[in-house]
Amino acid sequence: MSGTLDAGWRGAFARAPRHAFVPDSIWLPDQHSPSGYRQVDRTREPDAWWDAVSTDDSVVTQLDDGASGGPGVPTSSGSMPSLVATMLRELAAGEGHRVLDIGTGTGWTSALLAACLGGDQVTTIEIDPVISAEAGRKLEVAHLAPRRVVGDGLGGWSPEAPYDRIHSTAAVRTIPPAWIEQTVPGGVVVTPWGTPYANAGLLRLVTEGAGREAHGRFAENASFMWMRAQRPHAVAAPVPGTTRAGASPMDPSLMEEDVHAAFAIGLQVPDVRSVHRWDGVDPGATYRIELSDGLGSWASARYRNWADGGAVKQTGPRQLWDEICEAHTWWVERGRPELTRFGLTVRPDGRQHAWLDGPGHPVGDITR
Structure with missing residues (x-):
C-alpha cells in the first residue's frame, strides 16, 4: 500500500x-454452476481459498442474502x-x-x-x-x-x-x-x-x-x-400494449463502450435499468440490450443489424431507447468526460442533482 x-x-x-477476516466459506465464479458460483471451503480446498483471498480482487462471501436455493446473486463480499x-x-x-x-x-x-x-x-x-x-x-x-x-x-x-x-x-x-x-x-x-x-x-x-x-x-x-x-428494480417482460418498432440511430454497443459513457448516460436517465439477453438457439443473432424504468416503459435494441427496421422495440409511455441515445450524444458533444469530472449536490430537502465540472453546470435531477 x-x-x-x-x-x-x-x-x-x-x-x-x-x-484474517474473510470467512472460511466463500463463493467463486463457476460457469458450469446453475447459479454461476460454487462454494469453496477453506478446510477442503485451502489452495483455492488462499488463491482467491490473496488477489487484489473482491471475494464473494454471501449469495442471495444468505437464503438457500436462490438465483445466485452476490449480496456480500470482501472488498478489493x-x-x-x-x-x-x-x-x-x-x-x-x-x-x-x-x-x-x-x-x-x-x-x-x-x-x-x-x-x-x-x-x-x-x-x-x-x-x-x-x-x-x-x-x-x-x-x-x-x-x-x-x-x-x-x-x-x-x-x-x-x-x-x-x-x-x-x-x-x-x-x-x-x-x-x-x-x-x-x-x-x-x-x-x-x-x-x-x-x-x-x-x-x-x-x-x-x-x-x-x-x-x-x-x-x-x-x-x-x-x-x-436495489434497482428488475427488468421484466414488457407490459401488454402497443409496441413501436424501428431502427437504432446508432450502434447499441456505444451505450456501454466504457464506464464513463455508461455513467454519464445513467445520470441523465437515473431510473432506467439495463440487462443483456439472448436466445440459446442463436445467441449471436439475438443478443440484445433491454431497458426498463420499472413503471411500464420498456425497450430492447438488437446488437446485430441494428440499423434494420425491427432492431429496436419500445413500449410504454416513454421512448427509453431514444432517451439512451440522446444521453450518449450529450456525452459525446461534451468531449466524452470521464466520471471524475462529475459531482453531486444533495439539498436539505433530500433531493440531489448531478453536475459536470461544478455545481453551476447541472446534468439533471437524480431524485425522480
Missing part, C-alpha cells in the same frame, strides 16, 4: 490483513484491497475523528479503522445479523473492538452521532438525509454511488451541516453491492 496511504494506515493493514485503500485515502480520517462505518461485512474495513484510530472512535453497522456476528468473532480474535451495531445503515446511527467521517461499503442511489444530519459541518462522506444503469462511482461528499447543501465529486470508478433498500 506504499504510495497510497501514510505510515499509520500501512501499519493498520499489517495489523489487520484481509485474510486496492479499492479499500483508495476509499480510506478519500475518507482522510485522522487522530480524534469519529467514524461511522456502514456495512460491516467481513469486518475488515472496520478493523482497519479501529487499528488506526482506536476502537472507541469507530462505530460499524451491519443489516445482516449473521454477517455481523461472524465479523464480531473475527474482530475479537484480532483484538480490535469497534462499536458494533446490527441495523439498517441508511438511517446512520444517531446514538453515537455526530461523526467526522461516514464510510459506506454498500452502494446507494440516493444519499440518505440521516448521513448529512449525523455528520459535523466540514465532515466527509465516502460511499459507492450509482444509478440502475451504471453502478460505478465512488463519491466523496463534503457536508456543511444539517439544513445546508452538501457537495462532492466522484473520485474513482467503483462498483459495490447495493444497499438492500435501494
